[in-house]
Amino acid sequence: MTVTEQPRHLESRPAPAPGPVGMVLVSHSALIAEGTAELVRQLAGGEVAVQPAGGLPEGGLGTSIELVEQAVRTADRGAGVVILADLGSAVLTVKLLLDDAAGLPAVLIADAPLVEGAVSAAVAASSGADLEAVRAAAEEARAFRKL
Amino acid sequence: MTTPRHSTILDTAFFTAWITRAAEAVEADRARLSDLDAAIGDGDHGTNLDRGFAGVLRVLDSTDARTPANVLALTGTTLISKVGGASGPLYGSAFRRAANILGEAEQVDLPGLAAALEAALAAVRKLGAARDGDKTMVDALAPAVAALGAAAADGAALLDALDAMVDAANAGAEATIPMQASKGRASYLGPRSIGHLDPGAASTVLILTALRDTAAAAARSGPDVEKEPDGDDGD
Numbered sequence: 001m002t003v004t005e006q007p008r009h010l011e012s013r014p015a016p017a018p019g020p021v022g023m024v025l026v027s028h029s030a031l032i033a034e035g036t037a038e039l040v041r042q043l044a045g046g047e048v049a050v051q052p053a054g055g056l057p058e059g060g061l062g063t064s065i066e067l068v069e070q071a072v073r074t075a076d077r078g079a080g081v082v083i084l085a086d087l088g089s090a091v092l093t094v095k096l097l098l099d100d101a102a103g104l105p106a107v108l109i110a111d112a113p114l115v116e117g118a119v120s121a122a123v124a125a126s127s128g129a130d131l132e133a134v135r136a137a138a139e140e141a142r143a144f145r146k147l
Numbered sequence: 148m149t150t151p152r153h154s155t156i157l158d159t160a161f162f163t164a165w166i167t168r169a170a171e172a173v174e175a176d177r178a179r180l181s182d183l184d185a186a187i188g189d190g191d192h193g194t195n196l197d198r199g200f201a202g203v204l205r206v207l208d209s210t211d212a213r214t215p216a217n218v219l220a221l222t223g224t225t226l227i228s229k230v231g232g233a234s235g236p237l238y239g240s241a242f243r244r245a246a247n248i249l250g251e252a253e254q255v256d257l258p259g260l261a262a263a264l265e266a267a268l269a270a271v272r273k274l275g276a277a278r279d280g281d282k283t284m285v286d287a288l289a290p291a292v293a294a295l296g297a298a299a300a301d302g303a304a305l306l307d308a309l310d311a312m313v314d315a316a317n318a319g320a321e322a323t324i325p326m327q328a329s330k331g332r333a334s335y336l337g338p339r340s341i342g343h344l345d346p347g348a349a350s351t352v353l354i355l356t357a358l359r360d361t362a363a364a365a366a367r368s369g370p371d372v373e374k375e376p377d378g379d380d381g382d
Contacts, residue, residue, distance in 0.1 A: 062195070062231025088331050089233030092274055096227060096236040099274075 019077030021125040021134040022049040025118055026068055026085040026094055030055035036115055044122030051075040063093040072097075072107055080106030080131040082121055084138060086114045106131055110138035117141040155305055155365045157255040162218040163207055164365070169357035170200035176353055183346040187333035191232055192346040199230035199238075215255050219263075220246035233331060234347060237271050237284065238354075244270035257308055261292070261299040264312075268292045275330060282326040282333065282340060284347035291316035291355055306366060309359035316355045320348035 023040070027033040033054025040050050051071035056062040068083070075081045085091045094109050101107060108131055110117055117138035124137035155161070173180070173196050180193030203225045212218045223242030226235050245263035249255055255263070268288050277283040294315035298308030323345035331347075333340045 056231045060231070061191075064231065065227050065236070089231075089236065092233050092236040093227075095274055096240055099240070 018079035020048045020128065021079045021131050022051070022072075022075030022077055022081040023118060023121055023125065023134075024051045024053055024068065024071040024075050024081055024083045025114065026063060026071075026083060026090045027052075027054040027114065028061045028063055028086060028090055030059075032086065032114070036118055039115070040118045040122045043119050044126045048122050048125045049075040049077055050118070050122060063090040065093050065097055068093060068097055069104070072104060076105035078105075080108070082125075082131065082134045082138060083107060083109045084112055084114050084117050084121070085109065108132070108135045110135045112138040112141050116144050120144075155362050157215065157260060157305075157362075158253060159212055159215055159218060161361065161365060162215040162255075163212065165358050165361040166200075166203060166207065166218060166222050168361050169354045170204050172353045172357050173197050173200045173350065176349075180346050180350055180353075183344055183349055186343045187328060187336055187340045188346060189232075189332050192234060192350065195230045195232040196234055196238075196350055199226040199235055202226075202229035214249070214251060214253055216246040216249035216251065218246075219243070219249065233275075234284075234350065237275055237347070238350075240270040240274050241267035241288075257299045257303075257305050261296045261308075264288075264292045264295060277330045280326060281330045282323045282328040282345045282348075283330050284345070284351045286323045286326070286345065287316045287319040287348035287351040287355075290319040291351070305362055306359075309362050313352070313356050313359045316352045320344060320352045323348045 025033045025036050025040070027036070030052070031054065033052035037050045037052040041048070044050070051074050053064070053067040053071035056064050057067060072081050072083070083094050085094050097104070098107055098109060110121060120141040121134045121138035125134045129137065173193070177193035177197040180196060181190050184190050184192035203222050206221050206225045207218065210221055212221060219242045223239040223246060226242065227239030229235065230239070245267040248263045248266040249259065252259065268285070271277070271285060271288060275283065275285070277285045279285060279289055291312045295308055295312040298311045303311070321344070324343065325341060327338055328334045328336065328340035328345070333345070
């Protein structure tokens with residue numbers, strides 16, 4: 001293939017422009033995390049990296065700090081990652097990861113409902129919002145009325 | 148400086164023995180912990196914690212821990228990665244913070260142990276954001292740490308101090324029965340959480356009792372049990 005347009009990763013470029021803020025969805029259940037990620041990708045378009053981190057590595061319900069960390073690294077495109085979590089120990093696991101975040105990309109946890117918060121955050125991320133703004137969008141979802 | 152009356156050495160072998168005993172206690176009480184959890188939580192506390200401690204034993208078995216802090220850090224890190232429930236991050240950060248306090252020391256004295264457990268409590272409080280009376284492991288751990296600290300400050304003998312710690316942990320755990328939970332899964336039950344022993348408080352008692360029993364066993368079999376003051380403690 002002949003290179004007619006600017007290649008994405010030319011060595012002379014100092015650093016690639018950061019992509020949209022990434023997202024990690026942490027749940028006790030792999031199915032919830034994956035299903036929510038599928039829904040969010042659909043609603044937010046394909047630009048935003050949405051990584052599920054649900055259940056335990058060997059299967060079963062629970063949350064795994066290793067899976068969350070891997071997902072954070074995968075979701076980061078240089079602009080940082082917002083994490084949403086479902087319940088109790090998922091939140092604790094994320095807080096613990098953030099306590100010792102040396103070597104991790106910039107990460108924020110959003111205090112938001114998982115599905116609504118993730119959709120809201122992903123839409124903001126796809127429009128180019130920065131890390132703080134994406135988290136704020138997730139947290140706005142707490143006030144969404146359904147009826 | 149008062150010299151402690153005890154002769155038990157709190158070294159790497161001691162800490163390994165403690166964690167091993169704690170793992171055995173959790174395994175033996177796995178069903179009881181899960182039953183307690185089933186009453187007010189999701190019924191997996193015993194299974195989760197047993198999986199975590201089984202992982203800890205494998206790690207300790209295959210690693211050449213060189214200091215007490217090493218043992219506790221390995222314990223904490225493994226619990227965080229293996230437990231899968233809320234008790235993983237909570238106990239995990241407790242053990243890791245305790246390890247930080249112990250530093251490079253090859254032996255730990257009673258005040259050092261008390262300071263390490265104080266740090267463990269602070270870690271649990273910070274991560275879980277639980278206050279006293281929320282019906283959590285804090286309700287067993289906080290009085291236990293306070294009792295140990297007070298005994299250490301009084302210059303108590305190691306075993307007496309650990310007895311006081313275990314008594315306080317038991318009393319604290321019992322006191323969770325009439326409490327209404329305001330943290331974790333049990334909090335969804337509201338007033339229906341009243342009347343049940345908190346499983347996290349129960350497992351805290353197991354782990355602290357294992358510490359006391361390890362010291363007691365070491366004192367019995369220790370090299371210098373010079374003067375065993377037998378039958379002197381009729382309350």
